[in-house]
Amino acid sequence: MDIHSFRKDYKSPILRKEFLDPDPIKQFESWFMEACEANIREPNAMSLATVSPEGKPSIRTVLLKIFDHRGFVFFTNYNSRKARHISHNAQVSLLFPWIPLERQVAITGTAARISTVESARYFATRPRESQLGAWISNQSAPLSSRDILMLQLEKAKQRFQKGEIPLPDFWGGYRVEPETIEFWQGRTSRLHDRFLYSKTDKNSWSITRLMP
Incomplete structure (x- = not known):
């Protein structure tokens, strides 16, 4: 090119x-x-x-x-x-x-x-989904599959289903x-x-x- x-x-x-x-x-x-x-x-x-x-x-x-x-x-x-x-x-x-x-x-x-x-x-002030994302992402670490990430997201939703999500x-x-x-x-x-x-x-x- x-x-x-x-x-x-x-x-x-x-x-x-x-x-x-x-x-x-x-x-x-x-x-x-x-x-x-x-x-x-x-x-x-x-x-x-x-x-x-x-x-x-x-x-x-x-x-x-x-x-x-x-x-x-x-x-x-x-x-x-x-x-x-x-x-x-x-x-x-x-x-x-x-x-x-x-x-x-x-x-x-x-x-x-x-x-x-x-x-x-x-x-x-962050959207709830972004707060959950901060909890589940071990940022920069290797990830074998996005499915694993989404599974962790579901677990986090269950963990924090009630009340405010605290700062990690x-x-x-x-x-x-x-x-x-x-x-x-x-x-x-x-x-x-x-x-x-x-x-x-x-x-x-x-x-x-x-x-x-």
């Missing part, structure tokens, strides 16, 4: 430093809202990159569920591959690929578990505290606009324009 001719010239308006909010979280919120208003499917979908103890990178898509000035939160099984990687090396990267808007946001930072109280608060002790959230946040906007002739926010102290950020 010849993909050499797959080409699109981005035509977004120019992005200047003076257009950016000095606070990268507020800037992210602005772009995130624009992604939502543009009806981009799963605008909170983000790629999460981690590194194994052997130094092998791994990437997958997870969903952003909370963001504020403390960081960006996603949820997972604490026995999953990503969780095992984070326990060894908490340095991770996130990427929001809002291609229909000709934009990307790339984040680097440190991941750490959020409190059980915060995880339980979010878990209570092996499931919860991670917060990525950002150290850098890059805002990328596509421009014509591949001369894209890129601005990198770098944390200088607890409450301050520097902004640097990067070459395309």
Whole structure:
């Protein structure tokens, strides 16, 4: 298959430093809202990159569920591959690929578990089927047949048929505290606009324009 001719010239308006909010979280919120208003499917979908103890990178898509000035939160099984990687090396990267808007946001930072109280608060908002799914999936472990998974689901339905489903002790959230946040906007002739926010102290950020 010849993909050499797959080409699109981005035509977004120019992005200047003076257009950016000095606070990268507020800037992210602005772009995130624009992604939502543009009806981009799963605008909170983000790629999460981690590194194994052997130094092998791994990437997958997870969903952003909370963001504020403390960081960006996603949820997972604490026995999953990503969780095992984070326990060894908490340095991770996130990427929001809002291609229909000709934009990307790339984040680097440190991941750490959020409190059980915060995880339980979010878990209570999940649909019941999703709560059951968290209980039955030993995430990233080998599975010989989907039939086994569905059998486990039926057992979980029986186990939790009455009352609320509690938070599993092996499931919860991670917060990525950002150290850098890059805002990328596509421009014509591949001369894209890129601005990198770098944390200088607890409450301050520097902004640097990067070459395309």
